[in-house]
Amino acid sequence: MKSINRPAILGGAPIFAYPLQFNEPTLPDYADISSDIASIVESGQLTNGPRVAALEERAAELCGRPVVAVSSCTSGLILAYRLLNLSGSVILPSFTFFATSHALFWNNLRPRFVDIAADTWTIDPQAVEEAITPEVSAIVAVDVFGNPAAKDALAAIAARHGLTLITDAAHSLGARYGGRPVGSFGDAEVFSLSPTKLVAAGEGGLAAVRDPEIAGQMRTARDYGNPGDYDCRTIGLNARMTEINAAMALAGLEELPRNVQKRNDLAGHYKKCLERVDGLEWQAITDGASTTYKDIAVKIDSAAFGVSRDSIRRALAAEGVPTRTYFDPPAHLQQAYAGRVEQCGDLARTNELCSTILCLPVFSHMDSEQVEGVCCALERIQEHAASVDKAFRGEV
């Protein structure tokens, strides 16, 4: 009996004979977009065309403000930081994907990293307040794994200190906060449409910008800074989205509400199936908000689980269950940033979360049996915790 249920790492049969994917893009049926793609190719207009305009219009309806389609979230952030006139230091969380902070360096801005809240894993408003200096011009929040940051508290701090407020909303297209969609807060919120996000356009980004004038400047800046008369007013980028990417994004937006719901259901299923497993702590969803579950992550308490986070990862891999450890190492510890960043306090919660986080497989078309397989794998690893732990210590 015991040997049947042995973890694969101890010689049992893996739960997944064919390894599960960590993440698969959920794409529209090709039949649904093929005539659109064909007409793009036949028209010869591959960029700056009607589908990009239609995507911007559709996204603007959803966000209630102008939206500019760009080539990626990273280029959208670079342009937003530039056009909103940031200067000096910018406060942001270190528990994020490094694109948030890379885009600051591309504008010669200095990241000023602060800690996250222990439960929601998003930027801690109290830490933001304490980090403000005369050099600080802006706050950049991140909707971690789709969970909206504490937008009201951040807006109040930004208003009180005259700071610009921007969100890296790469994960949160489709999330809501205080009864409003993400995309309607702060000075700009920038979404990603890259393959691991909920709307996978191939590559792409959407910048939802409060001020229509700034949105207009961004449309020019994404096109080298050329307003159309071959006389550049600013030094822009090529950050355009192609028509084919826009067609994919339009189809993906249609499916977004369903896919957000599916991921919420999958997260619910994960939590229910893992109730019996000790040592797991889930991300708390911000009060009054809903999340997209771009990632489903747990914090591992190694002592309570009986096995370290990294050993759990290896044992899961043997079961055919790939995992990730976003965002380890955190942004402030990226080698490229050595000596070039400011940090407020010891970022203890960020450092602790990075060493204990485990992101489990999830994609919008994942089925409940796959979730159950992952849970079963975690359960059997815990059941054999002592032996698994010993195996990794080389004692078996």
Ligand SMILES: *Cc1c(COP(=O)(O)O)cnc(C)c1O
């Ligand atoms: C994916 C991601 C980005 C970058 O998005 P791209 O569209 O690939 O440029 C930025 N920030 C976060 C938090 C992300 O996860």
